[in-house]
Amino acid sequence: MEQFIRVDMTTQQVTSGPLPEKYVGLGGRALTSNFVNDEVKPTCHALGKNNKLIFAPGLLSGTSAPNSGRLSVGAKSPLTGTIKECNTGGLFSQKMAKMGIKAFVVEGKPADDKFYIIKIDMNGVSIEEAPESILGGCGNYEAIQILNEKYGAKVGIALAGPAGEHRLPSANISFKDPESNIRSAGRGGLGAVMGSKNVKAIIIDDAGAKPVPVADPEKFRAAAKIFARALLDHPVAGQGLAAYGTDVLVNILNEAGGLPAHNFTAGRIDYNDNFSGETMNALITERGGDGKVSHGCHPGCIIRCSQWYPDKKGKYITSGFEYETVWGLGADAGIKDFDAIAYIDRAMDDVGVDSIEIAVAVATAMEGGLIPWGDGEGVLQIVKDMAKPTPLARIIAGGCAIVGKLCGLYRVPVVKDQAIPAYDPRAVKGIGLTYATTPMGADHTAGYCISGNILKVGADIDPLKKDGQIEYARAMQIGTAAVDSTGMCLFVYFGIADNPGGYQALIDMINAQYGLELTAEDVDKLGESVLKVERDFNKRAGFTNAHDRLPEFMEYEPIEPHNVVWDFTPEEIDEVYNF
């Protein structure tokens, strides 16, 4: 296969060739963000013909490096209007890498309103009409079964779910995972971009592909071993996440007073035990869970944070059941029943919407009187309705910023129109700087300052104080931009943050694969360059420092139990990107 593939949906023409010279050496987020900045007109309409959607595996994807199977997806976001990179598990990244594909671009827009499937295999790329059976409200779980039957159980699948077909602002791109369940390129509405190009699914079949070439296999194996050890030996990456999933954070953030509750009017709840990680673990163990407990979102994952959450009879409900989702529905929207939350999570995966955006939008809609507080059944129905959207389902799928406008609220927890996730920035100030300044809109994964503020991994900073936070948020965003370019799962950070040997092993793997001599400084420079490219796009799209601000209410509404407000000045916030 060629390294660089474009499908123009206006003409249905496929062009391919080697990776353009300027992108050689880039992967994942570095590649998608550079491409979007180079080729997408920043002021274009995100759902118009001039937006482009790019998929790129990371630099290490497809190799035997543990946890290197994350895929980056890039475009201009219809939710935020900014540049967007989402990364996700699933099967795409490693298959693309093995097929030698560095990036795959979907551009243009058909004149008709038919939906298509793009199929990529070692013979090339073909476009066919999507079967009626997977359209018009068919859920992602069922669509994957239908496509597995049609294309073979081993293929990789990317789907614009029902929400993506309707181009709703919180539509994600759903990816089939190793168990034929669902992983999501979740944030910023990239599923709506896929839907706007009338692409229902992309199938990737790597049958006949060869292993990824590695320049120095011996050096690579040695480094991979050290790297794996670093992950497995760490209490968070090696044990905590596998046992409790990310949901382990419910009790931790609640204890820290940084668990936003009741649409960000409190920082602690008293029913945290209802859906804490410890409770999840106990329930999964007790209910049996088809014999499964935790697993990885892609082959080669050794952290296995994804919990396999079953119903009372032990039958699978959902997986990839993240802390942020549980927090949003449980603490922020007051849905106290864990199973109800699980069914909503499943429904969100099934229609293909960002579970953070929806959960926060739901809580805001509860404040706005559109949904009763804590009404799990009501929310489940609304999410299901997103498949054939009712007006209310559209409103919620429009995301938190739109809910805030349609309910006339001032307490609207968004930055750049993207919902603020599960960590209150008043009580955990480092993450607030990430929310405010990342080019992505509010996004904890863009610089996970929870690590040094709360978990005390990689740093030890008082979450309630401003000291050291600016430098820390800057460093975390730079490091994350680099990690997002490798195809590595972000959680590898826990294993290498306090382990210089583990970090060096990561760099050694890249060097061994490509025959390079990169240093830690080079990696930082890569991260910095990615952020600068992303800021450049945003600037040309009309964003300024005035958009790098948290919602104003956080400046004057203190949050319990610490009774703190957001008190970074504009000038201090702007220092984060002073590099």
Place this chain on the structure above:
Amino acid sequence: MEQFIRVDMTTQQVTSGPLPEKYVGLGGRALTSNFVNDEVKPTCHALGKNNKLIFAPGLLSGTSAPNSGRLSVGAKSPLTGTIKECNTGGLFSQKMAKMGIKAFVVEGKPADDKFYIIKIDMNGVSIEEAPESILGGCGNYEAIQILNEKYGAKVGIALAGPAGEHRLPSANISFKDPESNIRSAGRGGLGAVMGSKNVKAIIIDDAGAKPVPVADPEKFRAAAKIFARALLDHPVAGQGLAAYGTDVLVNILNEAGGLPAHNFTAGRIDYNDNFSGETMNALITERGGDGKVSHGCHPGCIIRCSQWYPDKKGKYITSGFEYETVWGLGADAGIKDFDAIAYIDRAMDDVGVDSIEIAVAVATAMEGGLIPWGDGEGVLQIVKDMAKPTPLARIIAGGCAIVGKLCGLYRVPVVKDQAIPAYDPRAVKGIGLTYATTPMGADHTAGYCISGNILKVGADIDPLKKDGQIEYARAMQIGTAAVDSTGMCLFVYFGIADNPGGYQALIDMINAQYGLELTAEDVDKLGESVLKVERDFNKRAGFTNAHDRLPEFMEYEPIEPHNVVWDFTPEEIDEVYNF
């Protein structure tokens, strides 16, 4: 009364005093925009406690100058996020001026959710709880009757209608007019700002007020006479508008191929006779209309553009029934029945929403499949539902930009999230430059280039060509900003554009009133300074030249019958504000 009054709704404290020194000599838009730029934090939430709502009569308001009774209302807009000045007819401006009030400010936000009435009379300002009878869905027509009974038939009334109570983004502020019908400070959601401060109504009672002092009454009378003559002698200002209302433009724009139809996919329709100004005139004449035909929106209006539109039995349906509303519902949304359009117009006034924003949102929602094309009955119900908003009513009241997002459309006719009105910028290029660059978001009244492009008043510029448009759009915006500061109705422009004596008479009236020696150059400087102040606010709120762009689809979707696209380059557009 004191000249400058503030009501803090947080504390219910009233403070008043002389007009601050820096605002002396300013009125109307010059005063509201300077105040908002000085006192409102540009990045504040428009519905939060830090936004401020200011009402100011124009420099000539309250005098015997014809057509000088327009009121300016300013705040940060919840629809656009920009600074906003809306002006309106009604009774407020002249009463405020006679009472000596240069400006009235509402700030803060109550902690409770009760609604209040602010009453201003010669004894001072009082705040009382609003009676239940005018809350919870009571329409503006009924509320005016109730308040007339309570406070006397002669008082002026400003209302946050049901939509304003719900703080919906297209909520306007409704003003009682001389016939106790409704005039609106329509665009940009200022009714939501009033609602966010829990102010249901403002009552102004000028009983006991003295005439506005005039420094040189003789000179004033002489100038006013010349000015009145200029208006009455002009075929548009003196005859056309009184006979046909602004709806006279249906046939004119249709003929010009600039009447946007079917959500901006065509520029001409074949059913224009259904609701043209000529048809309106014939219907009003035939039906009787309570003996009324056209009238003014405020005392002292001699243009009388407002048509009194009756039903088949001659009973009043609506007035202030503007071309832009008729166009939006008739041509853009395809509602072919004129009476249906009139009932929707009445319903919009009754719930208190901007008829342009709603009409365009409706057409966009039709393209998005939310409402059948041309369904007048359906639209009437949706507008009525805005009083106790259903989800669909909220979506439409959210305005065109939100409808576009929730329907996943790229053809969304907005600038800075405000709907583009009734003149297609591809076929009338001058007005496109105003839409793109005015600090207000798409707004034809900010620089009505239709005048020189189509009506050939004041200039003669080919609407399909770029030549001369940049300079023209600049001059029109500067002149408008000045006129909006005088309290004059914009339509006086028609009378003075080609009549230097009429223009001089306008300046002479100001000079005679205040004992000044202003020149035409000074007036231009005033206009320029207002625009600069407004741009400064927007810049600090995060707006850049990248926001001064028309919707992208207009660049690549040609419009029939002239088959033209929007072809000004970004650099050319940016020249408009190069002064």
